[in-house]
Amino acid sequence: MKQFLSVKDVPNLPILVNEALSQKRNPFANKQLGKNKTLGLLFFNASLRTRLSTQKAAQNLGMEVMVMNVSQDSWGLEMQDGAIMDGDKAEHVKEGAAVIGQYCDIIGVRSFASLTDKEKDIQEEVISQFVKYAGVPIISLESALRHPLQSLTDVITIEEYKTKQKPKVVLTWAPHPKALPQAVPNSFAEWMNASQVDFVITHPEGYELDKEFVGNAKVTYNQKQAFEGADFIYAKNWSSYTSYGQILSKDPAWTVNAEKMKLTDNAKFMHCLPVRRNVVVMDEVLDSPNSIVIPQAGNRVWAAQAVLKQLLSSI
Ligand SMILES: NCCC[C@H](NC(=O)CCC(=O)O)C(=O)O
Numbered sequence: 001m002k003q004f005l006s007v008k009d010v011p012n013l014p015i016l017v018n019e020a021l022s023q024k025r026n027p028f029a030n031k032q033l034g035k036n037k038t039l040g041l042l043f044f045n046a047s048l049r050t051r052l053s054t055q056k057a058a059q060n061l062g063m064e065v066m067v068m069n070v071s072q073d074s075w076g077l078e079m080q081d082g083a084i085m086d087g088d089k090a091e092h093v094k095e096g097a098a099v100i101g102q103y104c105d106i107i108g109v110r111s112f113a114s115l116t117d118k119e120k121d122i123q124e125e126v127i128s129q130f131v132k133y134a135g136v137p138i139i140s141l142e143s144a145l146r147h148p149l150q151s152l153t154d155v156i157t158i159e160e161y162k163t164k165q166k167p168k169v170v171l172t173w174a175p176h177p178k179a180l181p182q183a184v185p186n187s188f189a190e191w192m193n194a195s196q197v198d199f200v201i202t203h204p205e206g207y208e209l210d211k212e213f214v215g216n217a218k219v220t221y222n223q224k225q226a227f228e229g230a231d232f233i234y235a236k237n238w239s240s241y242t243s244y245g246q247i248l249s250k251d252p253a254w255t256v257n258a259e260k261m262k263l264t265d266n267a268k269f270m271h272c273l274p275v276r277r278n279v280v281v282m283d284e285v286l287d288s289p290n291s292i293v294i295p296q297a298g299n300r301v302w303a304a305q306a307v308l309k310q311l312l313s314s315i
């Protein structure tokens, strides 16, 4: 694997999933692979899981790790080629990314969608500029459109907890006080469509995701109908894609609660975290034995470790 920006970069998904589960069983088996190799983790946005799990994964493989909160610690980076830099940005990504590429063998980048400039978000401007100028493999730590380390984690977690050959997996929109990116649901859909599951997406009208990610998934505005017979409920808020970045609804009727979970086939509850309790999902679900959000987050380490191992093997 040469880079990890989306499922399209994965040569063989079942092999990558097995690799992650094998790393989980034996975390230190490849401690020599990353010797004298450095991973740089660059954050334009906050993180708890991605930062710590990726760092942990790299350490398990014997790598050195450098972390920088770009938006707080570094010079402001200009992303636009040809820009006249007489504003507040002191350094162009052309130099910034190339210099970091001199210090690191692999670079991870987190940069959320602006939710104001749809065109730039669609082009995934920040991560694309790092791919263009860093000169080393890039891992997405959540870009404007995708969160592949999360989605690989979700595939692994479903693989571990499924009790049927082809489980029914439901991605449900849920309310939230803030406008959030479409990256997590886009990416989840992209990876579910590449997996052997019966995949359903449910959301209110106006929250349709980009068709590129929805693919052949079944889509319904009827949340209760979607929940019927489900094996996994994956909740996430996102802002509107068509009315770009807007909050069209905060309807608590979409909150995941115990009554709706009763419609499922004893489904496991999943969320990428962080989650707003009693807004996205009620305590009664999150604190129930059916919630697997903590082991799901634990699996972030093995997803990152499998990806780093494959990248290290090809540099
Ligand atoms: N990386 C996982 C989710 C990150 C981000 N969530 C957030 O920004 C939540 C913020 C809040 O709840 O205030 C998102 O939805 O893409």
Ligand SMILES: NC(=O)OP(=O)(O)O
Pocket: 046, 047, 048, 049, 050, 051, 142, 150, 272, 273, 274
């Ligand atoms: N799920 C996830 O990516 O969490 P963080 O935003 O805390 O990294």
